[in-house]
Amino acid sequence: MTPQRRVILEELKKVTSHPTADEIYEMVRRRLPHISLGTVYRNLEILSQCGMIQKLEPGGTQKHFDGMAENHYHFRCLGCGCIEDVSLGLLHDLEASVPELDKYEIIGHRLELIGYCPDCKKGRKPS
């Protein structure tokens, strides 16, 4: 736990927004003017690996597309990055159950199961 890593963690805990790496860099730079953007990226990765923070968009840098337009859910493999359809009935009553959302306009939702696909599961130690 280096000073840089500690400050990144503290600044991120301090806010309820969900900043990008760039924004975190700016926040941290007020306390550590010489920190580099690379260090911020490296530590964000480490902290999210440790489970101390969350990276909100997992998966790699490429976007995936789905020919099935109807809403349905997906499974994402942490091992190989593959994405598969999941036969799980849609959750219809989500929005109604959150009163604070009355000022929002909710269009829909996305649900993603995360884990290891059969192939990747085989290659892993039992957890």
Add this chain to the structure above:
Amino acid sequence: MTPQRRVILEELKKVTSHPTADEIYEMVRRRLPHISLGTVYRNLEILSQCGMIQKLEPGGTQKHFDGMAENHYHFRCLGCGCIEDVSLGLLHDLEASVPELDKYEIIGHRLELIGYCPDCKKGRKPS
């Protein structure tokens, strides 16, 4: 609906995988050897705007981070891209309800509500 757009759509409908833009480019190129990658990107964007296909990772190109490590759900605004926490109880029984997942190792899940935040809702025509 240009020939290129039609072929992109057809190829994407043909597979159950969830290819990246690059992979779709390769698939389409077998039928339209002179198509450009830019055209593929442009049409994927148009098709997903129309709702004819799905872009699986919405939001911009930047990743967001969350200082709260415990699992919880988020709302994402299609207008300004902001992300906010949602006070929605965790869904615990998701995995059990999908028998086909017994060969998988499910670690968890992500749920994201999508729509317009109060500020962006104001600036929009009623839909």
Add this chain to the structure above:
DNA sequence: TTATATGCAAATGATTTGCGTAGTC
């Protein structure tokens, strides 16, 4: 001192865009 992390800058790689041309209504 031995390993790990940092700062800096350059490299990478997915995506976007400008522009001149081709196809369409």
Add this chain to the structure above:
DNA sequence: GACTACGCAAATCATTTGCATATAA
């Protein structure tokens, strides 16, 4: 003829990485 989409190539921009130095165990 006006408009839109295309192919191509260059530009963009978030993220990653190589490397020499600094820090920590």
